[in-house]
Amino acid sequence: MTGRSVVSTDQAVRTKAGERRAVLVWQIAFGLGALALWELTGRVFGSTWTSLPSQIAQRLLLWGGTDLFRHVYVTLTEVFVGLALGTVAGVVAGLALGRTQTLALVLRPIIVTLYSVPLVTMAPLLILWFGLEMESKIVLVTVVVFFLMFFNTFAGVQSIDPLLVTTLDLMGATTLERYRKVIAPAAMAWIFSGIKIALPYALSAATTGELLGGSYGLGTLLSRAGSQFDMTGLYTALIVLLVIGILLSEGVAFVENHLLRWRHVAE
Amino acid sequence: MEPVSAALPEKINFSGVGKTFFVRGTEVQALQPIDLAVRAREFVALVGPSGCGKSTLLNLVAGLLQPSEGSVTYDGKPVQGLNFRVGYMTQKDTLLPWRSAADNIGVSLELHCRSVSKAERAERIAAMVDLVGLSGFENHFPGELSGGMRKRVALARTLIYEPETLLMDEPFGALDAQLKLVMQDQLQRITQDRKMTVLFVTHDLGEAIAIGDRVVVFSGRPGRIRAIRDVTLPRPRDVFRMRFSEEFSRLHEELWDELKDEVVKGTDI
Numbered sequence A: 001m002t003g004r005s006v007v008s009t010d011q012a013v014r015t016k017a018g019e020r021r022a023v024l025v026w027q028i029a030f031g032l033g034a035l036a037l038w039e040l041t042g043r044v045f046g047s048t049w050t051s052l053p054s055q056i057a058q059r060l061l062l063w064g065g066t067d068l069f070r071h072v073y074v075t076l077t078e079v080f081v082g083l084a085l086g087t088v089a090g091v092v093a094g095l096a097l098g099r100t101q102t103l104a105l106v107l108r109p110i111i112v113t114l115y116s117v118p119l120v121t122m123a124p125l126l127i128l129w130f131g132l133e134m135e136s137k138i139v140l141v142t143v144v145v146f147f148l149m150f151f152n153t154f155a156g157v158q159s160i161d162p163l164l165v166t167t168l169d170l171m172g173a174t175t176l177e178r179y180r181k182v183i184a185p186a187a188m189a190w191i192f193s194g195i196k197i198a199l200p201y202a203l204s205a206a207t208t209g210e211l212l213g214g215s216y217g218l219g220t221l222l223s224r225a226g227s228q229f230d231m232t233g234l235y236t237a238l239i240v241l242l243v244i245g246i247l248l249s250e251g252v253a254f255v256e257n258h259l260l261r262w263r264h265v266a267e
Numbered sequence B: 001m002e003p004v005s006a007a008l009p010e011k012i013n014f015s016g017v018g019k020t021f022f023v024r025g026t027e028v029q030a031l032q033p034i035d036l037a038v039r040a041r042e043f044v045a046l047v048g049p050s051g052c053g054k055s056t057l058l059n060l061v062a063g064l065l066q067p068s069e070g071s072v073t074y075d076g077k078p079v080q081g082l083n084f085r086v087g088y089m090t091q092k093d094t095l096l097p098w099r100s101a102a103d104n105i106g107v108s109l110e111l112h113c114r115s116v117s118k119a120e121r122a123e124r125i126a127a128m129v130d131l132v133g134l135s136g137f138e139n140h141f142p143g144e145l146s147g148g149m150r151k152r153v154a155l156a157r158t159l160i161y162e163p164e165t166l167l168m169d170e171p172f173g174a175l176d177a178q179l180k181l182v183m184q185d186q187l188q189r190i191t192q193d194r195k196m197t198v199l200f201v202t203h204d205l206g207e208a209i210a211i212g213d214r215v216v217v218f219s220g221r222p223g224r225i226r227a228i229r230d231v232t233l234p235r236p237r238d239v240f241r242m243r244f245s246e247e248f249s250r251l252h253e254e255l256w257d258e259l260k261d262e263v264v265k266g267t268d269i
Helices: A001-043 A053-065 A068-098 A101-115 A119-130 A134-158 A162-171 A175-211 A220-226 A233-258 A261-266 B056-062 B101-107 B118-131 B146-159 B178-191 B205-211 B246-268
Strands: B010-023 B026-039 B045-048 B069-074 B086-089 B163-170 B197-202 B214-218 B225-230
Touching: A001 A053, A053 A068, A053 A233, A068 A134, A068 A175, A068 A220, A101 A134, A101 A162, A101 B225, A119 A134, A119 A175, A119 B086, A119 B146, A134 A175, A162 A175, A162 B086, A162 B197, A175 A220, A175 A233, A220 A233, A233 A261, B010 B056, B026 B056, B026 B197, B026 B225, B045 B205, B056 B086, B056 B197, B069 B225, B086 B146, B086 B197, B101 B118, B101 B146, B118 B146, B146 B163, B197 B205, B197 B246, B205 B214, B205 B246, B214 B246
Parallel strands: B045 B197, B045 B214, B086 B163, B163 B197
Antiparallel strands: B010 B026, B010 B069, B214 B225
């Protein structure tokens, strides 16, 4: 009896893997079909507005030989430094306000009010303050990430079961131990989901800042191509951004699955 | 035969202790003023219908709640703030979901105030895992364990740091009948060996008589004490067979008469 059930779960696993492979094949086929259609319509009806996949590929190779990597490096540096600073600030503020009622009463409405300003509109101001290079964009990313991480951590801390805290308290945990053993690990899940949400926003904040000025970065590349009416350049920069976006979110999902294994085992 | 604990000093004292809660502006009396003294090393089982304030009593001893009237003393001193001398096993198992069973059991030994060497911690965890029958599940997360297993992890976690007093709120409620007996047997042995004082809340009258030195029957809400009986069966008891003894039957019958009315009353509501 047990033997049979093992076989059937084995089969279930195999079918699932098979299904996933079939889906992947279809997705690749669909992607290639879309590219072919793009190339074909471009060649038949003219490619002034749409460029051509073949031209984009050539441009990618051309840029790859010059300073594409410098642009990518600048944008990624802005994203990661801003993400790190914003996460630390947002988590610290979220923990402090989430655990201290009076602080939350005073400061939270102020933070909510500030957040109602569309944050990327701060870019011109920040560029005036911090200059055209990386610093101003890092500050912009930090601000955007701070708010997202703050709200996530705050909600996370509030949702911690007070009985978990009480249990440790009764064992004689100090305030620091209470944070280290209960609150920080419980907040971890929220912090990761916060980073997952914040990442695309961080990338868009960095590139938006770059659109307004600067000498390197994918946003700079975009605005330069735009002002020169260089369709192929625009599409190439967008495709590079797309790939970076996918890699970043996949990376976070991978790390999350490993660090938060306990959350997935029950399912 | 007089129970051993008769000669021992008083550990916990409730005198005129009542508790009233405010639920959405209305006053709800959970506990009518009660008097109860628990001696050191005594095992007191509290039985009664749901919502009769038994859990409230435990919360008062742990210092999680303050009485609305009367006073609760521990070792002769009023309970003020959290009472670190007790180990509290709440009805809901408050395991840390991100820690394995073994790491949950050993969490108290990581705290500064109870810190032990890594080797000793591992040794004591292993002994506890063995004791509560969780071998092979040490590295499972709480989300992977059944309700009964989680209860056993919670029990091991409470026992491992050997608090002098145990507060237990229906610890074996979720276990199957056989395992319940095994756990009762182990609990009475551990608490005897380590000379612990125990306040044990249960729904199960048989369980209360099987492991208690004294059984306190509560009435339904608002809770008050309806009957108290000493269980003079000698220790160590054989929880598997004592159910067939004469004294057990007599006590069960007597106390069931007290409890029956309350249970029936409870079903009317």
